[in-house]
Amino acid sequence: MSTSTDFEYRPTTRTGRIANYVDTRVGGSSIVKEFGRKIFPDHWTFMFGEVALYSFVILLLSGTFLALWYDPTMTSMEYKGNYVPMQGVEMSGAYASTLNISFDIRGGLFLRQLHHWSALLFAMAVAVHMLRVFFTGAFRRPRELNWVVGCVLFILAIVAGFSGYSLPDDVLSGNGLRIADAIAKSVPVVGTYISMFMFGGEFPGHAIIGRLYIVHVLIIPALILMMIVIHLFMVVVHKHTQFAGPGRTENNVVGYPVGPVYAAKAGGFFFIVFGILAAIAGSTTINAIWNYGPYDPSPVQAGSQPDWYMGFSDGGLRLMPGSWPFSWEINLFGLAIPLAILLPLIPMAGMFGAMFAWPWIERWVTRDNRVHNILDRPRNAPFRTAVGAAGVTFYAVQMIAASGDLIATHFHVAVNDVIYWLRALYFVGPILAFIIARRFCLALQRKDREIVLHGRESGRIQALPHGEFVEVHEPLDEYRRYKLVDFQDHQVQPARANAKGKITAGEKVRGRLSHLFFEDRVSPVTPAELEAAHGHHEPEPVAVGAGSHASQIEK
């Protein structure tokens, strides 16, 4: 550029000179040109991903502060700090330094609580963002790989949470590690060695806190950061999805430019998320480790339960009967296999596997390999919404089971009964959720049809000449109407023979799934139908809001 200097731009202002200096050395103009007015569609559900990103940034900030004072050592010491109930107690350096952060560092308690609340919100926002992406079909081509990146981020969020939760080395987190130790040991043959490697020998040993520390502050955050970069890079490449609506097509993006509107809204939202978390962290105690005491293998509190994102795994363990109708510990070739631990892990792994693979499962069943930049309203994809509801129910039943004892004590019922009911729901719940969610979707779709065909209820009652009273229905304007009719419904794709004229077993399964998903469906209203709905009854006077109530009455 500067070699062929026919013209060298000379800025006149100081800011201009600095900008020009940087621009001629890093090529900033092209970045501004690419991103400065890039369009982002607006919808409130698109904020969940932002919440996840922002709470992660807050985690990095608060975590860095905590690392300045936290001491990841299991070397034992006598506590000499400010907190009276623990004075003189023998404890690990990790626990002592966590007490110091809470009680001796000014603002330390706020930072600890900010970090913990942010972690809970991070995992929550990732989960809700995933649900949004799932239920609106945003994972479809070309975004399948980004969905996978998102799934990896969800798992990383769980690992980050668990590893951080264990660092204070208190009784509660120590019991969590004890459970992790037992789950590792349950793996046939190699499990015992995995456990010995994790803990540097027997549980609890003197190694685990230092190892979890490096996992928690370096390995996992680095992986999460890397995944976030890939995730956002792909969002830029794909451009954001948008909901259907007038003027919005598969080939355009309608929304606000990054500069200034979107940047201001998204940037401002970071401060709002931070503000909410700061208010919670200042006012609401979380993980009061000073009440639990340093880790000791003997005590444990009744009603102990993990942070919410680990709840499903703990609940799965609680639901499995260990000795009914027979002992689920078997001996295979001399090896003890604790099926009571391993069996509940298999459906959990299956659920995560299905989650990763869903974009391809859906493509296979629907035979839909088109590019989708327009999102589905969840009701307009009843099959997917139903599958999602079943998955959420399966997850929720296990998460609720993790609080089975608290439900029992709060509602004065037997803990055994709570578990029996949840065991039944573990199997029946997802099926019921599938059926109910699909019925809801179909009903909502029919309601949409109703509104498009006959207009919306105006609340005005009109007396007809022959004495009948009817409610006047107002027709929709074309923009509102287009929002309700612009979607594609899938149809049953029966099993088809392949090139050799044979219907393979896999194709039969696909055909059956296609029937299950799409035999009940509601199509969008067509202009002809609207015409017909208006046509076969006497026209209303426009002045009172021409509707189509007559067809309502006919029914």
Place this chain on the structure above:
Amino acid sequence: MGDHRDGNPHKSGAVVTSDGAELDQFPDPGLPPHRPRMTDVDSKAAKRAEHQVVLLFLLSVIGSVIFFVAYFGIRVDGPLYDAVNTEPTAQLRLQNLLLGLGIALGMFGIGIGVVHWARTLMPDHEIVEQRHDLRPESERAEAQSILNTIYDESGVKRRPLLRNTLIGAAVLMPLPFVGLLKDLGPTDLKVLRHSMWDEGVRLVRDPSGTPIKASDVTLGSAFHVIPENLTSLGHEEGYLNEKAKSVVLLMRLDPDKVNVSEGRKDWNVDGIFAYSKVCTHVGCPIALYEQHTHHLLCPCHQSTFDLTNECEVIFGPASRPLPQLPITVDSDGYLVARSDFHEPVGPTYSQRDFAVKDMQDEAN
């Protein structure tokens, strides 16, 4: 409803289809007309919005000031959570609250201010941008020809030996780093077998370390017990590791109400039974004792063990009874162990059944 089929004779009646839906769609009416906001048409409203934003930014400044007032103004002097002097604890709570609220206000002021600015004063015209093909065919063809050139110039095709030896070397090269992980932990599983219990080791209270006379253990009482030799073990010598295997619950039951199997007749002292406190499910301490039902309950996953039947599992996810510690009394009348447990305590691991066999052979 109108002319569309409502219901399917085979199915549930939810089928609603339109004939020729694909051919006959509503035309896209295009973007709805832009509706101006108050601030677009009324300069007073715009001025008002501007003032609101400024006010919010000033609130943020106040929030930061509150933070520093709380940070320097509130003194937390003296012991915390002290039963006598509760003043410093209250000060700490107040300080924590105000630090949080100060930062929160500082953040909210900026955040809500900027968003309000964007929503009221920045243009709200929606802009349409076209999407482009993610991979235009021309670019694909060009990329492919570049890759072919790279492939050819590298000579991989003409000199396969280069490629094959490189793959071999690259596969082997990371293995040393895997090997370096071997010393993460010892691989001798024998440590998992034995606890510090042994013949003649006294049962002492956890954590005081005082020995227990049989007469101390009244009907219905429960003791949290550790072996006496554990109390002299330092933390650096593996105190927690040993404690994790040796914690025991001690209870007296009515001997007439307890089923005792043949080999365990002399394992209890007049109805005083000692059981491992470590759950056989995933290793939580069994901390709850229901006196009237004689059940032990694990607070983590609610595994329930029946004391009257040698801690057989009657509910929950545990698959094995709790190991029993054989006990007797010594010449001074204190409770002592007859031996170690006859099986490894705690959760199952693959090699456990070999250990059980060896330990029972040892015991007999």
